[in-house]
Amino acid sequence: MVRKEITIKDVARLAECSPTTVSRVINNSEHPVSKDTAEKVEAAIKRLNFSPNRIAQGLKNDKSNIIGVIVHDICDSYFAQMIKGMEEFISEHEYIVNIYNTSRDVDKELHAVNMLKANRADAVVFAAGALMDKRYEREMYNVVEQLKSQGTILLGVTPHPFAIKNISLANQKAAEMITDYAIENGHQKIAFISGPQNLYTSYLRKQGVIKSLENHSLQFKQELLFEGDFTFEGGRKAALSLLNKIDQITAVVAANDATALGLIWELNNQGVKVPAEISVLGIDDLPEAKYSYPPLTTISLPIYNLGTNIGEYLLAQLNEEYDINIKPVEPKLLTRDSLKNIE
Amino acid sequence: MVRKEITIKDVARLAECSPTTVSRVINNSEHPVSKDTAEKVEAAIKRLNFSPNRIAQGLKNDKSNIIGVIVHDICDSYFAQMIKGMEEFISEHEYIVNIYNTSRDVDKELHAVNMLKANRADAVVFAAGALMDKRYEREMYNVVEQLKSQGTILLGVTPHPFAIKNISLANQKAAEMITDYAIENGHQKIAFISGPQNLYTSYLRKQGVIKSLENHSLQFKQELLFEGDFTFEGGRKAALSLLNKIDQITAVVAANDATALGLIWELNNQGVKVPAEISVLGIDDLPEAKYSYPPLTTISLPIYNLGTNIGEYLLAQLNEEYDINIKPVEPKLLTRDSLKNIE
DNA sequence: TTGTACGCGTTATCAT
DNA sequence: ATGATAACGCGTACAA
Numbered sequence: 001m002v003r004k005e006i007t008i009k010d011v012a013r014l015a016e017c018s019p020t021t022v023s024r025v026i027n028n029s030e031h032p033v034s035k036d037t038a039e040k041v042e043a044a045i046k047r048l049n050f051s052p053n054r055i056a057q058g059l060k061n062d063k064s065n066i067i068g069v070i071v072h073d074i075c076d077s078y079f080a081q082m083i084k085g086m087e088e089f090i091s092e093h094e095y096i097v098n099i100y101n102t103s104r105d106v107d108k109e110l111h112a113v114n115m116l117k118a119n120r121a122d123a124v125v126f127a128a129g130a131l132m133d134k135r136y137e138r139e140m141y142n143v144v145e146q147l148k149s150q151g152t153i154l155l156g157v158t159p160h161p162f163a164i165k166n167i168s169l170a171n172q173k174a175a176e177m178i179t180d181y182a183i184e185n186g187h188q189k190i191a192f193i194s195g196p197q198n199l200y201t202s203y204l205r206k207q208g209v210i211k212s213l214e215n216h217s218l219q220f221k222q223e224l225l226f227e228g229d230f231t232f233e234g235g236r237k238a239a240l241s242l243l244n245k246i247d248q249i250t251a252v253v254a255a256n257d258a259t260a261l262g263l264i265w266e267l268n269n270q271g272v273k274v275p276a277e278i279s280v281l282g283i284d285d286l287p288e289a290k291y292s293y294p295p296l297t298t299i300s301l302p303i304y305n306l307g308t309n310i311g312e313y314l315l316a317q318l319n320e321e322y323d324i325n326i327k328p329v330e331p332k333l334l335t336r337d338s339l340k341n342i343e
Numbered sequence: 344m345v346r347k348e349i350t351i352k353d354v355a356r357l358a359e360c361s362p363t364t365v366s367r368v369i370n371n372s373e374h375p376v377s378k379d380t381a382e383k384v385e386a387a388i389k390r391l392n393f394s395p396n397r398i399a400q401g402l403k404n405d406k407s408n409i410i411g412v413i414v415h416d417i418c419d420s421y422f423a424q425m426i427k428g429m430e431e432f433i434s435e436h437e438y439i440v441n442i443y444n445t446s447r448d449v450d451k452e453l454h455a456v457n458m459l460k461a462n463r464a465d466a467v468v469f470a471a472g473a474l475m476d477k478r479y480e481r482e483m484y485n486v487v488e489q490l491k492s493q494g495t496i497l498l499g500v501t502p503h504p505f506a507i508k509n510i511s512l513a514n515q516k517a518a519e520m521i522t523d524y525a526i527e528n529g530h531q532k533i534a535f536i537s538g539p540q541n542l543y544t545s546y547l548r549k550q551g552v553i554k555s556l557e558n559h560s561l562q563f564k565q566e567l568l569f570e571g572d573f574t575f576e577g578g579r580k581a582a583l584s585l586l587n588k589i590d591q592i593t594a595v596v597a598a599n600d601a602t603a604l605g606l607i608w609e610l611n612n613q614g615v616k617v618p619a620e621i622s623v624l625g626i627d628d629l630p631e632a633k634y635s636y637p638p639l640t641t642i643s644l645p646i647y648n649l650g651t652n653i654g655e656y657l658l659a660q661l662n663e664e665y666d667i668n669i670k671p672v673e674p675k676l677l678t679r680d681s682l683k684n685i686e
Numbered sequence: 687t688t689g690t691a692c693g694c695g696t697t698a699t700c701a702t
Numbered sequence: 703a704t705g706a707t708a709a710c711g712c713g714t715a716c717a718a
Contacts, residue, residue: 004492004493004494005405005463005493005694005695007694007695007696008695008696008697009695017704017705018704018705018706019695019696019697019705020697020698020704020705020706021703021704021705023696023697023698024697024704026696027697029697031703031704032703032704033703033704034703034704037703037704049485049489051457051460051461052461052695052696053402053461053463053694053695053696054461054462054463055398055401055402055407055462055463055694055695055696056402056694056695056696056697056710057695057696057697058398058696058710059396059398059399059402059694059695059696059709059710059711059712060695060696060697060698060709060710061696061697061710062348062710064398065462066439073427074417074423074426074427074430075420075423075424075427075630077418077420080417080418080423081418083417083442084416084417084418084444087417087442087443087444088444091443091444091454091455091458092454094458096409096439096441096458096462097441097442098439098440098441099426099430099440099442100430100434101427101430101431101434111434111435112434114394115434115437115439117394118394118395118396118397119397119398119408119439120348120396120397120398142392146392149347150347150348151347232630232631232634261634265634268636287418287575288575288631291575291604291608293611293636348710348711350710350711350712351711351712351713352711360688360689361688361689361690362689362711362712362713363688363689363690363713363714364687364688364689366712366713366714367688367713369712369713370713372713372714374687374688374714375687375688376687376688377687377688380687380688395711395712396710396711396712398710398711398712399694399710399711399712399713400711400712400713401694401712402693402694402695402696402710402711402712403693403694403711403712403713403714404694404712404713405694
């Protein structure tokens with residue numbers, strides 16, 4: 001099949017003017033165009049169903065209109081919501097949202113960022129969570145510097161070690177808040193199910209728990225730390241290991257809701273009553289969190305809004321309005337039924 | 344910030360040759376290049392961290408490397424899985440996956456397709472499900488024709504009225520299978536919770552139920568048809584309306600799992616035992632379907648695999664291997680615990 | 687084996 | 703108010 005593109009020249013011919021004039025009409029240029037010819041051009045454009053070739057425009061203005069988003073897993077509703085927020089905001093404004101799933105794989109992550117470099121992305125959002133890995137850090141550092149010198153706008157959503165603007169998701173604060181809440185309800189024997197070891201987000205959430213404990217003169221106990229991986233399955237497994245020490249525990253803080261949901265499910269499955277025998281707490285407020293048995297008490301991180309705020313920020317940056325800041329997004333305690341007051 | 348791009352010319356200068364030679368090296372051209380200069384070029388490329396500008400390449404070859412995907416809601420795990428499958432396959436091959444969320448909104452859908460046209464997408468996947476709406480059909484028909492004449496490869500995932508290749512997801516067959524299963528287990532009084540009215544997918548799934556009923560000489564009863572919208576909330580609401588007629592019903596087929604899950608949740612909530620008092624069946628096999636109470640009996644549509652198969656097909660088409668077909672994906676019955684045999 | 691010249695579709699600059 | 707020309711970065715036909 002031969003690709004027969006309709007160009008500005010075709011329009012010009014039909015409107016009996018020069019390509020320059022057509023371009024001026026398309027771009028609502030300052031440059032004066034007589035009402036008469038403008039109309040003829042408009043008519044020709046309609047007639048030919050012409051839309052300007054954005055690739056060519058891009059080459060000319062040194063813009064790709066591509067905004068890259070690097071994400072761990074688009075199926076994780078946490079990321080999906082953020083992407084949706086960004087996408088709904090950004091694609092209204094004639095930008096292309098280019099998503100990469102990296103499954104926290106070093107090679108995939110580097111591949112993504114190199115593709116975005118080759119495609120001269122106008123902006124890149126690092127939302128996948130920094131990996132704690134030597135090669136990753138070294139190579140990523142290099143590409144990031146190259147992107148910077150290409151003039152690419154960079155933004156990290158979870159904290160990154162690279163020297164780029166980072167928007168924090170209040171990970172630590174959220175973990176602190178939910179732990180505070182447990183303590184305020186009389187819990188002292190608190191277990192924690194962590195996220196994946198190599199994720200900075202995991203680290204921050206753990207720190208939040210520790211900080212809350214310390215603020216209340218309690219100690220974080222290594223033997224009550226269980227490893228999870230931010231998934232439902234991980235939560236289920238953690239529940240099993242937790243069972244041995246259940247008499248040492250009155251509440252469990254899970255590093256995220258998916259984990260908490262798995263935890264609750266498996267505890268139910270094993271005949272352990274939540275929250276009568278043990279309280280379970282999450283972080284994120286996944287849509288399904290309110291439909292567990294019992295509904296999960298958690299911290300809401302309004303991640304969809306974060307997405308739209310990021311979109312707004314990027315667009316401002318792309319329009320060189322440098323004084324804009326990302327609207328922050330506040331964690332909020334959602335008390336449902338998975339915690340029992342034991343004072 | 345001034346964007347200072349490194350070009351093929353910079354490489355040529357450093358490697359002491361012409362841009363043409365650099366181009367030949369980059370593209371592993373047939374045209375002979377001496378080993379010596381090739382090495383010098385490679386070295387210069389490394390040294391400058393040069394990657395060819397794909398925008399410029401695109402303008403030259405009339406390729407954008409963009410594959411557009413139009414989807415209803417990226418947060419819907421059904422679509423998310425498909426996209427992930429596509430993305431993982433496609434982005435390995437140097438393509439950009441450009442996703443649009445349309446929320447089944449006519450304007451958004453048209454906006455998306457027009458953007459993809461302007462960006463000269465190499466391929467577009469219509470995965471959002473066709474809308475049954477006059478203006479949508481008319482305008483979409485036009486753009487689709489334009490895309491075709493631009494040489495864009497088009498693919499519909501759920502059936503579309505446009506004259507493009509469609510890959511069926513066995514929607515009707517899946518609905519038929521799950522209804523068959525209910526009937527084989529002694530159920531005759533079967534209710535159906537539909538999907539949104541304006542979706543062709545809804546229509547097909549309903550047809551599947553009707554067909555199964557007819558094959559077993561049973562009649563589809565209008566009063567046992569309840570309207571849903573493919574969401575958990577919709578399922579909950581349906582459960583409430585269903586309650587009045589519960590003595591006329593022994594089993595409910597939900598148009599999808601999200602609906603079935605909401606249904607089960609609300610039935611539990613209302614003290615109706617599933618499956619003791621009523622059986623509930625779904626379609627899709629969402630990841631969370633096996634964690635409901637009781638685990639949901641449903642039909643698995645391996646949608647992630649469909650995604651990778653679509654990716655494979657598109658790539659073949661883009662490489663002009665016309666004899667390739669999309670590998671079909673088979674629905675599979677997953678018997679869990681939400682159906683009771685009442686024979 | 688290497689290089690020159692031109693064109694992809696668009697727009698900024700400079701005439702007219 | 704309009705248009706001719708050059709240039710963005712790259713690839714290719716052609717020449718050397």
